[in-house]
Amino acid sequence: MTDTTASSPVITSDQLLKQWQGHRGLTRRVIDAFPEKELFNYSIAELRTMSGYAMECLGMAVPTLLGVTTGKWPEEQADKPTTKSDLLKAWDHATAEIDRLWAQIPPGRWQETDTAFGQWKMPIYALILYVIDNEVHHRGQGYVYLRSLGIEPPPFYDRA
């Protein structure tokens, strides 16, 4: 990349990983803030539950990075945790896998275009931002669920 204003790089690979894992830590706290029952049963207006959103995020995160690092896009994983404890364990397992796979992304890969999961043709940077944005979007819905249950959500700005 040349160093004009338009093409100047904004963020490095390790900074984006930190950004995502910061979001994932917050999402973990949102999951944990739900009572066991409501995590799996509660929603508004027939939308999905917070556990459903979390499982969608899990179904995208590591499989996407496997595709990014190998060029082979795995089919969706079958494991569907049915308790908060198992869901948080799966979340933590993905956290470690994301760190491990991220380190294998070649520098030139970000600007390559690929057809993710045989369906979505886009640059790799846009694909990974989509996975992150999708998590932020569904977590925002989870904030409304928590508030409507009378539970104060963890602060949005806290990404520790």
Next chain:
Amino acid sequence: MTDTTASSPVITSDQLLKQWQGHRGLTRRVIDAFPEKELFNYSIAELRTMSGYAMECLGMAVPTLLGVTTGKWPEEQADKPTTKSDLLKAWDHATAEIDRLWAQIPPGRWQETDTAFGQWKMPIYALILYVIDNEVHHRGQGYVYLRSLGIEPPPFYDRA
């Protein structure tokens, strides 16, 4: 930036602008999907209204870029639109201002640390990602509002 895996650049300035403006286009459609009255009066669990969220986003977007480009952080703008039409006009005005100011961000600025609005000390890339993430978060809350009003929100993946 050297070209090791950890420090490899992920996304260019113009790509991040396109990403944000794509999100802003979707947020505009979400605002527009609300009936006039509910845009300003409806929420769940005493959260803010969608117009309140939109005005927060407007209060952050251009003022942040003014700070990024000039190093001087403006006080919050006083204008609070009270109709959907005026809110969308303010949104479109900000869209053009974001394009204009973005082109003035010097290449080295992204990795500088500044104290935004005299309060938040962080790298510029993290500050701008925070503004974008905050919009995605509140828009996700708006999706729940729309569904609970029986209105189908615009598709999340559409960023045209």
